[in-house]
Amino acid sequence: MDRIDNYYTATLNDHTAYPTLDGDIDVDIAVVGGGFTGIATAVELAERGFSVAVCEAHRVGWGASGRNGGQVTGSLSGDQAMLSQLRKTHGNDAADFIWHLRWEGHDIIRERIARYAIDCDLKTGHLQTAWHERDVPEYQQMLQLAHSYGMEDDVSWLSRDEVHSILDTPLYHGGLRNRRNLHLHSLNLCVGEARAAASLGVQIFEQTKVLDIKGGRKPALKTANGTIRAKKIVLAGNAYHRLARKQLGGLLFPAVLGNMTTQILDAELAAKINSEDLAVYDSRMVLDYYRLTADNRLMFGGGTNYSGRDINNVADTLRPSLESTFPALKGIQIEYAWTGTAGIVMNRIPLVGKFENNVYYAQGYSGHGIATSHIVAEVIAEALTGTLEKFDVFAGFSHRRVPGAQIFGSGMLALGMWYYQFKEKLAG
Numbered sequence: 001m002d003r004i005d006n007y008y009t010a011t012l013n014d015h016t017a018y019p020t021l022d023g024d025i026d027v028d029i030a031v032v033g034g035g036f037t038g039i040a041t042a043v044e045l046a047e048r049g050f051s052v053a054v055c056e057a058h059r060v061g062w063g064a065s066g067r068n069g070g071q072v073t074g075s076l077s078g079d080q081a082m083l084s085q086l087r088k089t090h091g092n093d094a095a096d097f098i099w100h101l102r103w104e105g106h107d108i109i110r111e112r113i114a115r116y117a118i119d120c121d122l123k124t125g126h127l128q129t130a131w132h133e134r135d136v137p138e139y140q141q142m143l144q145l146a147h148s149y150g151m152e153d154d155v156s157w158l159s160r161d162e163v164h165s166i167l168d169t170p171l172y173h174g175g176l177r178n179r180r181n182l183h184l185h186s187l188n189l190c191v192g193e194a195r196a197a198a199s200l201g202v203q204i205f206e207q208t209k210v211l212d213i214k215g216g217r218k219p220a221l222k223t224a225n226g227t228i229r230a231k232k233i234v235l236a237g238n239a240y241h242r243l244a245r246k247q248l249g250g251l252l253f254p255a256v257l258g259n260m261t262t263q264i265l266d267a268e269l270a271a272k273i274n275s276e277d278l279a280v281y282d283s284r285m286v287l288d289y290y291r292l293t294a295d296n297r298l299m300f301g302g303g304t305n306y307s308g309r310d311i312n313n314v315a316d317t318l319r320p321s322l323e324s325t326f327p328a329l330k331g332i333q334i335e336y337a338w339t340g341t342a343g344i345v346m347n348r349i350p351l352v353g354k355f356e357n358n359v360y361y362a363q364g365y366s367g368h369g370i371a372t373s374h375i376v377a378e379v380i381a382e383a384l385t386g387t388l389e390k391f392d393v394f395a396g397f398s399h400r401r402v403p404g405a406q407i408f409g410s411g412m413l414a415l416g417m418w419y420y421q422f423k424e425k426l427a428g
């Protein structure tokens with residue numbers, strides 16, 4: 001299948017046409033999946049001198065990496081769960097470890113964009129808004145924490161009036177502005193990284209679905225028209241793969257998120273609704289997220305369906321939220337609307353590990369995957385070169401398994417999310 005019709009594909013720099021695998025090849029590392037996890041891992045490994053092949057069932061960036069909100073934030077999913085598990089083994093160092101981990105993805109992405117001259121509309125600045133008055137104390141704590149780590153210049157608290165002087169909205173009770181966070185054209189980053197990987201000798205195969213993975217003594221990926229024999233395998237298919245059910249079944253839930261872009265806004269209107277060109281998301285469990293694109297469209301996402309089923313009419317579903325956020329955009333034309341599937345983990349800690357001694361996997365970033373996928377790509381590459389410190393931390397986290405989750409979604413998770421939405425509606 002080709003990429004879906006969305007804003008990202010309509011503004012794509014590089015229409016990739018990597019070949020389909022036809023025949024058998026041998027490499028050091030074979031990777032399943034051409035999203036951020038697979039491609040960033042390939043870049044890391046090729047930079048370290050390994051021979052690498054990537055198989056993508058469709059096109060590079062076809063999955064969540066080419067459909068997301070483009071917000072690169074330090075919101076490491078599962079941070080609280082990680083902290084409480086890590087404290088048992090690492091004491092107070094756990095907090096420092098997690099804090100620094102939050103920002104590593106930003107550095108990797110910035111450095112990669114610069115090194116390989118990737119054109120992906122990189123911008124800085126993010127606002128995490130307080131939907132309820134009662135969210136403010138928690139935000140103040142986050143502010144104190146950021147300042148205690150020396151981020152006084154990057155993170156500041158904006159009062160309700162200050163938020164309203166930047167965003168033309170009646171919503172929110174204040175917000176945390178973060179100048180270190182980024183936003184960008186996600187698909188152009190992903191295909192740019194793929195181009196970088198190819199320039200380093202990585203063999204990328206598109207329209208090449210992996211049908212079977214073999215670990216153990218003779219690791220290999222099997223596709224319809226060929227086999228890749230490798231020393232190690234990296235499974236990076238996230239919410240879209242059905243491989244290794246025995247080892248990974250029931251650990252990840254597909255959640256469908258909606259996203260859309262408006263018609264191009266004239267510069268004056270764009271500056272009126274979001275004068276600092278910030279990426280924004282709010283404090284609710286099921287949140288809205290938005291930003292301006294390089295050509296001044298509003299990209300607006302939300303409406304997460306935790307049962308794993310598709311969202312019927314994304315534009316109609318999201319329009320009421322868009323218009324209550326920005327009344328000035330009432331009746332605005334929606335030019336692209338689409339969905340994508342993210343991988344959610346029960347405790348929100350990314351699933352990173354290894355089975356059969358040589359099959360590594362990384363998936364499940366619970367909606368915060370742009371930075372995290374780049375962090376875990378580096379962690380896996382380090383593990384493959386013998387530096388196991390961070391890999392062992394990730395692989396050591398415990399996770400709950402719910403049979404059938406990946407195929408059917410989780411009724412329990414959907415119910416839980418419905419409950420949060422209902423509570424939030426009641427609270428106003």
Ligand SMILES: Cc1cc2nc3c(=O)[nH]c(=O)nc-3n(C[C@H](O)[C@H](O)[C@H](O)COP(=O)(O)OP(=O)(O)OC[C@H]3O[C@@H](n4cnc5c(N)ncnc54)[C@H](O)[C@@H]3O)c2cc1C
Nearest residue numbers: 033035036037057063064065068069071210237340369370
């Ligand atoms: C609508 C939406 C909005 C989001 N917004 C944000 C955001 O603003 N900020 C943020 O940080 N995160 C966001 N996310 C999450 C983020 O996009 C993902 O966490 C991240 O892209 C995951 O990358 P990945 O490479 O692991 O998975 P994917 O990008 O989904 O890539 C997996 C790839 O594996 C391929 N594949 C699967 N099975 C096989 C197989 N058998 N053989 C070969 N190939 C296979 C698929 O075709 C796919 O291309 C959002 C997600 C969605 C869906």
